Amino acid sequence: MRWLDKKTRTEQERLLGQGRKVGRQLRKKYKEQEELVKLKIREKLVENERKKHEKELKDAQDKQEIIDKIMQEGVCKSKKDVQRIETAEGLKLQLRYHKVVLGKKDLLVSGTKEQLRNRLEVFLEEGRAVKRDCPSPPTKKRKIAASESDSANTGESDDLVSTSSESDDSVDVGPSTFKFKQQGTWVAVFYDIKFYIGQVLEIVSPEKSIVKFMTDTKCHPEIFKWPQTEDIAEVEAQYVFRWDFAVLPASNNFRMWQVPEISDIARVYQRLKHM
Numbered sequence: 001m002r003w004l005d006k007k008t009r010t011e012q013e014r015l016l017g018q019g020r021k022v023g024r025q026l027r028k029k030y031k032e033q034e035e036l037v038k039l040k041i042r043e044k045l046v047e048n049e050r051k052k053h054e055k056e057l058k059d060a061q062d063k064q065e066i067i068d069k070i071m072q073e074g075v076c077k078s079k080k081d082v083q084r085i086e087t088a089e090g091l092k093l094q095l096r097y098h099k100v101v102l103g104k105k106d107l108l109v110s111g112t113k114e115q116l117r118n119r120l121e122v123f124l125e126e127g128r129a130v131k132r133d134c135p136s137p138p139t140k141k142r143k144i145a146a147s148e149s150d151s152a153n154t155g156e157s158d159d160l161v162s163t164s165s166e167s168d169d170s171v172d173v174g175p176s177t178f179k180f181k182q183q184g185t186w187v188a189v190f191y192d193i194k195f196y197i198g199q200v201l202e203i204v205s206p207e208k209s210i211v212k213f214m215t216d217t218k219c220h221p222e223i224f225k226w227p228q229t230e231d232i233a234e235v236e237a238q239y240v241f242r243w244d245f246a247v248l249p250a251s252n253n254f255r256m257w258q259v260p261e262i263s264d265i266a267r268v269y270q271r272l273k274h275m
Helices: 009-073 079-083 088-101 113-125 146-151 262-273
Strands: 186-190 195-205 208-213 223-225 231-236 240-243 256-258
Touching (some): 009 088, 009 195, 009 231, 079 113, 088 113, 195 262, 240 262
Antiparallel strands (some): 208 231
16 A cells, blocks of 8 residues: 555545445445345246146156056956956056055066066065055044134044043034145145145145145154155045144254144044044
């Protein structure tokens, strides 16, 4: 700055003023560039989320299509069942059910009819098939209204809540009032063995939607996570017994989530289960 000291007072002020002006312009330009970069990043994140959502919907639709067909044809459980299938498409359907729906990723679903038949027979003989029946709707159809659920506080819930001795008269179970209205809604869905927490991916109609389910972590009753193999199914509104409850992020990567109301949800489920 020695060169500046040699300038007159007036010249110094003029040069410093120019420097401040140029500095403001540079800071403004930098800020604009920073905002532009942030905007591009947000747009990219939104686009990635959109593509992910579209893929989830397509995967869910593919799974549901396979399930619908397999429910008509039935699942092969023995070599004798396989021998009854006459077409290559029928054999592919059986293999795709195990591969896509039940998660046996290493199964091949291409080849000649005999190759497909042999592959399915070997698969069943090795005992690798998942030991469960073809997915079907739950048999329980009654649900509790959301406004009544807080009074449901007895029962036992799959290692989530303890037994209470209060009277069953505090719960009034009536016909379903829930309708699917908005994507992203969190729902608790009633099945015979247990209930599941999921998020609405696609609304087919007010009475039916595609739902992506989480699984419990076993480490804490309130903590759930997205499974490695996606669990997506078509759900009827009549089996949704709680909805629009809080679900909070429990990890930085958004794979684990906290459901603070899980004890209340579990108590309501137990009441419905024993109706």
